[in-house]
Amino acid sequence: MLVTAAVVVPVSAAAAHPEIPAPAPARLTAVSPAMLDEAYAANRANAAEAARMAADHGDHGRASAVRSMAAPGRHFLSFDARGSGRAVEIFGDLAKAERVAVLVPGSDTNLDTYERFRAGADALHKRLGIRGAVVAWLGYETPGTISPEVLTTGRAKDAAPELRGFIRELEALNPHARVSLLCHSYGTVVCAEAAESAFQAAGSVRSAVASRAASGEGDLGISDIALFGSPGTGADSVAGLHTDARVWAGRGADDWIADVPHAKADLFGTTVGFGTDPVSTDFGARVFAAGDGGHSDYLKPGSVSLDNLARIVLGETSEVTHA
Template structure:
């Protein structure tokens, strides 16, 4: 069985290397430098400055002929959008707050998986909005598009390289959130390849009370204890999620380690399991789903149910 799994994983790597990925490398579009803030800058000042940056990025994209990107950026620049950070260059970076960051009792930080950038950001944000609607005014949800996500069909999605680069930024963000609101309970919600990012950050001092893996290909750790975090570790997978068919092994190949080891929902991993219903890989935060209800309860601490 192990030999078969290794062969399947090697075949997946070969396909990832050989198959062209449209949009994996986005042509550069002119955009302003991200705004530099002092350490004392409050959320409101960041929101206003980053909306202005998004408006300028939209103007520059329109002038360069990239009308689709310009339309996306104009949406992000609306008066009701609140970005702690924003960078319109390349695939883009963004950290947005839904809710009142300073008054929330609970903060949920969403960490995305592959193929997430400014061009697909609204799809990512829709899950955050659904979660915030469920949680209500007691909570705020933060979308962390803070790293260059790998393509779904690309070699990088099978190794920890992108996660290694991303983890320090996630740790810094959580530190900033806790400085704004020291009383809030913070949860890291980690989808797909985002699980690998959260796992790396957990071992580097990610200051959260809960780490939640869903749609995860693995974390790179053999067990939850190996993550090296005092946080409670949760895992769930929908019945229709194709990620279940990915071999949960870790193999040395071409000078690197490919794959992420133990399945987080397996008893051997040792995470707390939560009900994720029958949804597919992109359904965990859809309104009305069992998975959204479960994740909401984890964020608020209502886990006896």
């Protein structure tokens, strides 16, 4: 009942992104390790042009946000300033890292709010050290926190193929790295959809098992999935994700997401809500301690949650503290 009621709350507070002029993304061939610097340079140039166009349009907030992305030393594997924007930023040496963490953000993450997402990626990279690289993957249009879309899997289903494709790109760039997905808030729904759709793409359960054994297909090909600040994933349990990865879940003591009803309901043919709480025993994830932080504090420097997420990425699973 609470989930259904939430969908009919007026959403006038949800801000629509204005149509700000922006260039088409830089044209790049398939990126190889030798071409990373070229890709980074092309995307910085694209960001500089996007900042100029936004300023000419009179949107100085967007211009300022995007201008910082054109600064020397910023490493974007892809960049698109059109609409709410897409960006994939790299921290560390992606081609040589032993461990790679892909951060998947939740609602209200876009080019205008990107710095808070970037700050978490930077903090994680500093905690990982030279062995690790971090990818801030803003590769989909996130829903607004106050919007009907945030209550359904629609945006996540659209994002899942993009995330799966990006993970395949990572495998080509660095086939020796162990990759972890770190998924926050609505991003946990995206990660769950990516895992489930990878399984479905392999066909039936029997053919998926056979294809995994033969070529590694039918699974995302990652070592760990960490879900934090999650409203639910849409799956009833870890088994419902159909992944060979270790699945972790954590929630800060002061995270308001704990008050979100963990239920699903059918409303006019659409499933609203995401079901089982990922930190519950019923879901079956490995629950890690996330400290006393709130919904936006999981990657805060010095936090319990950041330390545990870094240990998961580094494969130091015996050192992860549990809730």
